[in-house]
Amino acid sequence: MTTPRISPFPAATVLGYPRIGRRRELKRALEAYWDGRATADELRRTGRELRRDAWTRLAELGLDRPPSNTFSAYDHVLDTAVMLGAVPRRYRDAAPGEVYFAMARGTGDVAPLRMTKWFDTNYHYIVPEIGPDTVFTADPGKPVAELREARDLGVATRPVLVGPVTFLLLAEGMDVPLDRLDDVLGAYETVLTALAAEGADWVQLDEPALAADRTEAELDAVRHAYRRLGALTGRPGLFVATYFGGIGPALPVLAGTPVEAIGLDLVRGDDHLGDLPEALAGKTVVAGVVSGRDVWRTDADTALATLAGLRERAAQVSVSTSCSLLHVPYDLDAETDLSPELVRRLAFADQKVAEVVDLAARLAVLPSGAVPAVPRVTAPPAATPAPAPAVRTPYETRAAAQARHLRLPPLPTTTIGSFPQTGELRAARAELTAGRLDEAAYDERVRAEIEQVVRLQERLGLDVLVHGEPERNDMVQYFAEHLDGFAVTRHGWVQSYGSRCTRPPILHGDVRRPAPITVRWASYADSLTPKPVKGMLTGPVTIVAWSFVRRDIPLRDVTMQVAEAVREEVRDLEQAGISIIQVDEPALRELLPLRTADQRKYLTWAVESYRHATSSAADHTQIHTHLCYSQADQILTAIEALDADVTTIESARSAGRILPTLRTFPRALGPGVYDIHSPRVPTSAEIEKSLRAILDVLPADRVWSNPDCGLKTRTYPQVEEALTNLVTATHHLRDAIEGETSRSRG
Numbered sequence: 004m005t006t007p008r009i010s011p012f013p014a015a016t017v018l019g020y021p022r023i024g025r026r027r028e029l030k031r032a033l034e035a036y037w038d039g040r041a042t043a044d045e046l047r048r049t050g051r052e053l054r055r056d057a058w059t060r061l062a063e064l065g066l067d068r069p070p071s072n073t074f075s076a077y078d079h080v081l082d083t084a085v086m087l088g089a090v091p092r093r094y095r096d097a098a099p100g101e102v103y104f105a106m107a108r109g110t111g112d113v114a115p116l117r118m119t120k121w122f123d124t125n126y127h128y129i130v131p132e133i134g135p136d137t138v139f140t141a142d143p144g145k146p147v148a149e150l151r152e153a154r155d156l157g158v159a160t161r162p163v164l165v166g167p168v169t170f171l172l173l174a175e176g177m178d179v180p181l182d183r184l185d186d187v188l189g190a191y192e193t194v195l196t197a198l199a200a201e202g203a204d205w206v207q208l209d210e211p212a213l214a215a216d217r218t219e220a221e222l223d224a225v226r227h228a229y230r231r232l233g234a235l236t237g238r239p240g241l242f243v244a245t246y247f248g249g250i251g252p253a254l255p256v257l258a259g260t261p262v263e264a265i266g267l268d269l270v271r272g273d274d275h276l277g278d279l280p281e282a283l284a285g286k287t288v289v290a291g292v293v294s295g296r297d298v299w300r301t302d303a304d305t306a307l308a309t310l311a312g313l314r315e316r317a318a319q320v321s322v323s324t325s326c327s328l329l330h331v332p333y334d335l336d337a338e339t340d341l342s343p344e345l346v347r348r349l350a351f352a353d354q355k356v357a358e359v360v361d362l363a364a365r366l367a368v369l370p371s372g373a374v375p376a377v378p379r380v381t382a383p384p385a386a387t388p389a390p391a392p393a394v395r396t397p398y399e400t401r402a403a404a405q406a407r408h409l410r411l412p413p414l415p416t417t418t419i420g421s422f423p424q425t426g427e428l429r430a431a432r433a434e435l436t437a438g439r440l441d442e443a444a445y446d447e448r449v450r451a452e453i454e455q456v457v458r459l460q461e462r463l464g465l466d467v468l469v470h471g472e473p474e475r476n477d478m479v480q481y482f483a484e485h486l487d488g489f490a491v492t493r494h495g496w497v498q499s500y501g502s503r504c505t506r507p508p509i510l511h512g513d514v515r516r517p518a519p520i521t522v523r524w525a526s527y528a529d530s531l532t533p534k535p536v537k538g539m540l541t542g543p544v545t546i547v548a549w550s551f552v553r554r555d556i557p558l559r560d561v562t563m564q565v566a567e568a569v570r571e572e573v574r575d576l577e578q579a580g581i582s583i584i585q586v587d588e589p590a591l592r593e594l595l596p597l598r599t600a601d602q603r604k605y606l607t608w609a610v611e612s613y614r615h616a617t618s619s620a621a622d623h624t625q626i627h628t629h630l631c632y633s634q635a636d637q638i639l640t641a642i643e644a645l646d647a648d649v650t651t652i653e654s655a656r657s658a659g660r661i662l663p664t665l666r667t668f669p670r671a672l673g674p675g676v677y678d679i680h681s682p683r684v685p686t687s688a689e690i691e692k693s694l695r696a697i698l699d700v701l702p703a704d705r706v707w708s709n710p711d712c713g714l715k716t717r718t719y720p721q722v723e724e725a726l727t728n729l730v731t732a733t734h735h736l737r738d739a740i741e742g743e744t745s746r747s748r749g
């Protein structure tokens with residue numbers, strides 16, 4: 004084994020940087036390309052410009068040797084799959100330039116790869132498919148090209164790759180994905196060699212999977228992987244970045260391998276600090292003291308104390324972000340509407356880069372051995388509402404009261420809330436924001452839209468109607484805009500997946516509801532029709548999950564404050580005569596802690612907050628909840644504990660895989676019968692088949708018929724056709740059920 008000659012790791016760094024563009028240039032370029040309005044060359048040019056801007060900006064901010072290969076045309080896990088040659092056979096027929104997007108988005112005939120959330124973030128990655136006979140053929144093209152591209156601009160960079168262990172653990176298609184480790188490592192060796200030949204002195208391998216519970220066998224795989232890569236001749240320096248939490252037992256394992264640098268998330272995983280293994284003495288510790296997951300300014304004194312303490316124990320300490328800055332907006336300076344008091348507390352990506360640079364400078368002049376005392380911060384007392392007596396009467400009693408009150412047919416048909424957001428509606432909203440349209444005129448447009456949506460649903464013959472959510476730009480932001488304690492940004496976009504971005508609100512103070520939020524829209528819809536109209540609210544957990552949340556009081560207390568506001572809204576909807584109220588919690592699973600030991604505590608307060616929000620409802624008021632995205636099976640007990648009368652849940656997209664686990668669910672359920680993510684309209688035969696599969700596992704008197712999720716990303720023609728088919732299929736089965744009931748009554 005030859006010991007590589009490796010230059011010192013930079014004193015300050017970031018693990019990654021946003022890539023969608025300050026004005027969402029990548030989003031626009033991708034969508035233009037997909038619609039045929041732009042060529043592949045134009046798309047490539049946008050990519051090059053965005054990379055150039057990122058490297059230049061990082062250099063301006065004082066960062067030496069920034070990361071490269073953090074750009075992605077869609078997703079970095081997908082990039083890794085392609086780099087390793089793991090392209091499933093069914094995509095190989097796509098035109099050469101189209102294979103990548105075929106995997107991400109599907110083609111006319113082939114469905115895309117599955118997509119799911121990246122650890123406990125709201126970023127979604129494309130799930131690689133690895134089978135026993137996947138052939139790994141390394142293609143270092145992308146990381147090598149970016150390294151070269153940056154060098155041509157005069158910037159030396161550190162290529163970033165998803166690490167082999169995390170890559171395999173995220174893949175599906177094998178019972179024990181790590182069985183393929185040696186084959187994958189062969190491909191990584193080729194890539195590392197190519198990068199070294201191109202002049203990379205360091206390569207960053209991201210292993211966030213180490214922040215979750217890992218078995219002994221998995222830790223053995225980590226040891227094996229980094230011993231093997233470490234033994235490679237002529238390789239670059241290896242920096243293994245871990246993040247999203249402490250890595251516990253994986254730390255001594257990593258420290259026992261030849262990797263030169265180890266990245267630790269010291270924002271979430273400060274439990275590391277107590278027992279840093281001796282072996283770190285020879286390593287560079289890349290200390291993630293600046294949070295990459297939130298928008299708060301770092302407390303410099305606390306961070307400096309941590310860094311100085313670490314320096315006593317490691318060969319070198321580099322100051323870093325806790326994870327990639329992918330999860331925060333670009334630049335606070337672009338925000339002109341935030342209050343100065345709030346701005347003083349905030350840091351977006353560029354401000355965080357400045358923080359790591361500044362901390363590194365302060366650490367450098369701190370005499371060695373000097374460990375500043377950690378300042379004590381006392382959290383302000385919070386105004387948390389005491390949980391309400393969170394029990395409704397037993398389900399059977401409620402269900403009977405609701406049946407009398409609502410008189411719904413078997414297999415009631417409904418939708419999840421949103422209807423298509425038309426271009427006109429978005430334009431009207433933009434006009435309102437720009438001050439070219441007044442509130443009254445805007446409200447008129449919204450009402451007109453509500454009326455159309457109600458008429459459409461009546462025409463389609465749906466049983467429980469919705470108002471269609473036309474007033475909402477987003478299911479969280481809309482509530483944030485109407486609650487005290489939140490601020491919303493103008494340009495604070497964060498990539499959610501592919502070309503999709505969200506603008507998370509900033510929850511910075513005590514939450515209060517100054518006035519009813521949704522009541523007038525729901526009441527208006529209700530006034531137009533004799534059919535029941537379902538009120539539509541976002542649940543407390545989802546509101547906090549999709550916001551940047553204050554850290555001075557526990558998340559549980561923040562969530563209870565939000566729950567109190569939702570509770571007031573539920574009460575007001577009920578008083579306005581709305582007898583079905585849906586409180587959505589699609590993010591319940593997302594906040595689930597990565598470590599099993601922490602999960603129960605979270606689920607307890609999450610459920611408590613939901614029940615606080617909904618438990619004041621009268622017996623005859625039917626509470627619905629909605630969850631989407633797969634993996635609901637992992638938290639089914641908590642979903643049951645929400646105690647909603649009706650739970651609608653995504654099922655069609657994942658081909659009914661969740662159904663067997665629902666067999667014993669004690670209350671009514673609406674597993675989706677129509678995948679709203681696809682522009683393809685399902686036939687009534689297909690929907691009937693889905694419904695039959697549901698009726699195979701659930702009693703007919705507890706089943707609802709509805710799509711997987713809201714319809715706002717679809718077009719009206721698609722929605723009309725799909726819902727027509729949904730109603731036809733449901734009526735067909737309903738007739739059969741009613742026939743049976745009358746026969747058995749004899």
Ligand code: MET
Pocket residue numbers: 419420421478539587589629631712713714715
């Ligand atoms: C991501 S869940 C969305 C639920 C919401 N009520 C909608 O229909 O859009």
Ligand SMILES: [Zn+2]
Pocket residue numbers: 419589629630631632711712713
């Ligand atoms: Zn949904």
